[in-house]
Amino acid sequence: MIKQQVDREQVPFWFDPLCPWAWVTSRWLLEVEQVRPVHADWRLMSLAHLNLVQRKGEGLSEEYRGLMEKAWGPVRVCAAAAEHASRSVLGQLYTAIGTRCHNQRRRDDPTVITEALAEVGLPDALAAAGSSEEFDQLIRDSHDEAFNEVGLDVGTPVLRIGGTALFGPVIRQAPRGEAAGRLWDGLVLVAGTEGFFELKRSRDRSVKPCFD
Numbered sequence: 001m002i003k004q005q006v007d008r009e010q011v012p013f014w015f016d017p018l019c020p021w022a023w024v025t026s027r028w029l030l031e032v033e034q035v036r037p038v039h040a041d042w043r044l045m046s047l048a049h050l051n052l053v054q055r056k057g058e059g060l061s062e063e064y065r066g067l068m069e070k071a072w073g074p075v076r077v078c079a080a081a082a083e084h085a086s087r088s089v090l091g092q093l094y095t096a097i098g099t100r101c102h103n104q105r106r107r108d109d110p111t112v113i114t115e116a117l118a119e120v121g122l123p124d125a126l127a128a129a130g131s132s133e134e135f136d137q138l139i140r141d142s143h144d145e146a147f148n149e150v151g152l153d154v155g156t157p158v159l160r161i162g163g164t165a166l167f168g169p170v171i172r173q174a175p176r177g178e179a180a181g182r183l184w185d186g187l188v189l190v191a192g193t194e195g196f197f198e199l200k201r202s203r204d205r206s207v208k209p210c211f212d
Contacts, residue, residue, distance in 0.1 A: 009038045012165075014045040014146040014158040017074040017094055018067075020209045021170050022157040023102045026094065028171060029159070031180035038184070042090035044079055045143040045156050048072045049136075054152050073130035074101075077113055079138045080129030081122055092120040103211045161191035170203065173210040 013029055015022040029040045048071040051057065057065060074097055081093050096116035101107045113127045129135055146158040146165055154167035166187065175183055190196055 007037060008033075009162075010041045011038050012041045012043050012146075012160040014043045014142070014156060015094060016045055016047040016071060016156050017078060017097045018071045018101065018107065019047060019156045020102050020211075021155075023098045024171055024174050024209045024211065025157040025159075025169060026098070028169075028174035028180055028183065031174060031176055032184045035178055035181040036184050040091060042087070042094055043142050043146070044075055044082070044090070044139055045146055045158065046071070046075045046139050047156060048075070049140060049143055050147065050152065050155065054147075074113065075139055076129045076132065076135055077117070077126055079135035079142075080126045081117070081120075083135060083138060084126060085122060089120060089122070093117070093122070096120055102209075161187055164191040164196075166191060172207055173212075 011029065013026065015026055017023075026040070029038075032038055033040060048068045051060060051068050052065070060068070078090060078093055078097075081089050093116060096119040097112060100109070100112040100116060106112050113130060114124045117124050117126055146160075147154075149165040150158055150167050157170075158165055158167055160166070169183065169187065171183075174180070190199065
């Protein structure tokens with residue numbers, strides 16, 4: 001296992017805390033940290049901003065539009081937390097929120113945010129940011145850093161490897177141990193290929209992310 005933090009590559013990873021696919025990929029990246037000299041640099045993007053503002057809500061079902069409206073809350077709280085305690089708190093807070101929303105399947109539970117804030121030692125008053133636009137510019141700035149490079153026809157997760165931002169990997173279940181490292185190695189090769197743009201296969205919509 002990789003134990004030392006010295007000379008680790010910082011890997012920017014843009015996430016929306018409500019996205020289950022980004023959650024699986026984020027757990028994979030934590031596995032990669034254990035077997036390769038990398039360190040996740042957690043950053044915010046907003047599915048609500050992407051779908052409702054940048055894409056102007058085109059093609060969204062009423063159900064998904066409603067989900068996007070709800071998606072503002074958690075990412076706004078994350079932005080408020082980063083402003084309050086520095087961006088270094090995002091990894092812990094993302095884990096606290098994501099464990100409850102995804103692993104425990106409590107996405108519609110209003111106590112998730114306050115519980116997560118308490119777990120990482122942040123004031124519960126930050127939960128009020130979920131219904132405020134105060135930190136939206138911070139979200140947009142972070143979001144645009146990724147999407148100005150990868151484009152608006154993708155979603156989350158986005159990560160940057162060696163100066164190249166990529167959408168994905170979109171995986172159903174996080175590989176563990178050396179299997180996680182091998183997937184990382186493949187992405188490093190792809191990201192280092194001059195002129196590379198896309199590698200994709202259609203996803204069966206019946207396939208759901210696995211959080212176990």
